[in-house]
Amino acid sequence: MNFGFWFNSAVLIAALFFFIYITDNFYIRIFLHNPDTMINLKIDISKVLDFVSLDEIQFFHKEIKEHYDALYHKTGKGHEFLGWINLPSDFPENIIKRIEQDAKSIREKAEIFVVIGIGGSYLGAKAVNEALDHNFSNLLQKRKYPLILYAGQNISENYLANLLDILEEKEYAIAIISKSGTTTEPAIAFRLIKNHLENRYGKQKARQRIFAITDKSKGALKQLANEEHYSTYVVPDNVGGRYSVLTPVGLLPIAVAGHNIRKLLEGAATMQQYVRKNTNNFNENPVSLYAATRNALYRNNKIIEIMVNYEPELYFFIEWWKQLFGESEGKEKKGIFPAGANFTTDLHSMGQYIQDGMRNIFETVISVENPNKELCIPFEKKNLDKLNYLAGKRIHEVNRMAELGTILAHVDGGVPNIRISLPEISEFNLGQMIYFFEMACAVSGYILGVNPFDQPGVETYKKNMFALLGKPGFEK
Ligand code: PA5
Numbered sequence: 512m513n514f515g516f517w518f519n520s521a522v523l524i525a526a527l528f529f530f531i532y533i534t535d536n537f538y539i540r541i542f543l544h545n546p547d548t549m550i551n552l553k554i555d556i557s558k559v560l561d562f563v564s565l566d567e568i569q570f571f572h573k574e575i576k577e578h579y580d581a582l583y584h585k586t587g588k589g590h591e592f593l594g595w596i597n598l599p600s601d602f603p604e605n606i607i608k609r610i611e612q613d614a615k616s617i618r619e620k621a622e623i624f625v626v627i628g629i630g631g632s633y634l635g636a637k638a639v640n641e642a643l644d645h646n647f648s649n650l651l652q653k654r655k656y657p658l659i660l661y662a663g664q665n666i667s668e669n670y671l672a673n674l675l676d677i678l679e680e681k682e683y684a685i686a687i688i689s690k691s692g693t694t695t696e697p698a699i700a701f702r703l704i705k706n707h708l709e710n711r712y713g714k715q716k717a718r719q720r721i722f723a724i725t726d727k728s729k730g731a732l733k734q735l736a737n738e739e740h741y742s743t744y745v746v747p748d749n750v751g752g753r754y755s756v757l758t759p760v761g762l763l764p765i766a767v768a769g770h771n772i773r774k775l776l777e778g779a780a781t782m783q784q785y786v787r788k789n790t791n792n793f794n795e796n797p798v799s800l801y802a803a804t805r806n807a808l809y810r811n812n813k814i815i816e817i818m819v820n821y822e823p824e825l826y827f828f829i830e831w832w833k834q835l836f837g838e839s840e841g842k843e844k845k846g847i848f849p850a851g852a853n854f855t856t857d858l859h860s861m862g863q864y865i866q867d868g869m870r871n872i873f874e875t876v877i878s879v880e881n882p883n884k885e886l887c888i889p890f891e892k893k894n895l896d897k898l899n900y901l902a903g904k905r906i907h908e909v910n911r912m913a914e915l916g917t918i919l920a921h922v923d924g925g926v927p928n929i930r931i932s933l934p935e936i937s938e939f940n941l942g943q944m945i946y947f948f949e950m951a952c953a954v955s956g957y958i959l960g961v962n963p964f965d966q967p968g969v970e971t972y973k974k975n976m977f978a979l980l981g982k983p984g985f986e987k
Pocket of ligand 1: 629630631632688689690691692693694697751752753754838966969
């Protein structure tokens with residue numbers, strides 16, 4: 512046997528080992544799905560590998576392990592706000608039961624339930640309710656559950672006056688939600704709606720229609736709730752507003768809307784346990800992969816993340832995600848800018864920019880594999896609209912092809928793509944996705960070196976507004 516034979520064999524064996532390594536690390540492990548674990552959320556990062564190398568992503572592996580340690584052992588920045596970490600699995604049964612009972616009694620007496628709150632005090636509930644509700648729930652004639660309306664998320668006179676018009680004609684109850692109990696927007700809306708409610712039902716009966724969700728002891732709202740004997744729920748001290756959807760803040764309005772809060776918590780607990788079990792398992796932990804990938808992109812000047820959906824009912828889920836990541840990461844002159852887009856709608860407004868504008872963006876697509884309803888495109892004899900090539904196809908198939916076509920186009924155009932998929936929209940899967948993003952946000956914030964649990968920047972506009980309005984103590 513000559514030298515050439517040994518050389519060729521060595522090259523072949525090396526190539527074989529290299530192929531196994533590549534396959535194992537690149538292609539098999541990044542398509543996550545382990546049916547035994549009940550983890551339905553999958554993440555695919557293969558469409559970022561033209562822009563950042565796997566090494567640049569795996570570079571974060573060691574660091575992320577330390578961040579999990581800091582989170583689980585409460586030794587990192589903002590460690591006093593980590594109550595959300597074990598909340599899904601440890602949620603007290605007596606509070607779940609109380610929420611379910613209150614939700615039932617609200618459903619019996621109210622056609623409308625007004626949720627008054629801003630930021631983290633309403634976005635989680637709105638995200639889950641819109642994701643699970645009928646798209647046109649406000650127009651459904653025979654409603655089984657009250658319509659949920661929101662107030663206190665703006666200071667618009669038109670909005671509030673129009674809301675009062677609607678309430679004039681309906682039986683309703685309200686929740687006032689404010690962790691601090693001092694936020695101006697919900698305080699104004701509450702004062703107005705409380706007055707309306709008291710005029711309508713009398714002070715005594717109005718009390719039975721008011722639920723206050725706030726701090727256990729501090730704040731004007733707590734004091735008011737004590738004096739007026741409102742039914743009250745506590746926002747745990749160690750859970751910040753934007754991490755509070757799985758506390759009574761989110762759970763009461765979600766239960767009133769008729770959704771299964773046990774399944775939501777179960778989904779979140781499944782993700783909680785899976786992530787904890789896999790803190791060392793970088794390639795099989797969706798949180799690690801997502802946090803590392805977006806930070807690798809950020810270090811390569813991809814400073815804007817556009818979260819995309821193809822299902823309009825996820826619009827507010829993206830609004831919730833924007834607040835979670837925006838308020839957690841955007842500080843100390845750092846942070847990925849969280850943007851949102853609703854496809855295919857926004858392909859006809861933002862599509863041009865995404866395809867062709869500044870190349871500092873990446874996209875994360877939330878993809879839903881199966882719709883909960885079924886609808887096919889009908890055949891037409893004359894075919895004047897030239898759509899017969901689609902006849903018999905599910906609308907969803909067209910949507911999926913739009914998604915795949917768009918991903919290819921945007922990746923070709925220089926926009927890396929992360930794809931997060933769910934089998935369908937359900938309480939269980941939304942619970943998984945909520946916990947997934949909460950933990951990814953905490954880990955990402957630690958990678959950036961910021962405290963993901965404070966929001967000092969939010970105070971500045973308030974100080975100016977109070978000074979302009981002449982609030983005592985804030986005069987110029
Ligand atoms: O995430 C946060 O902490 C904020 O967005 C708050 O939820 C928001 O400012 C409302 O605060 P509060 O619940 O104290 O009224």
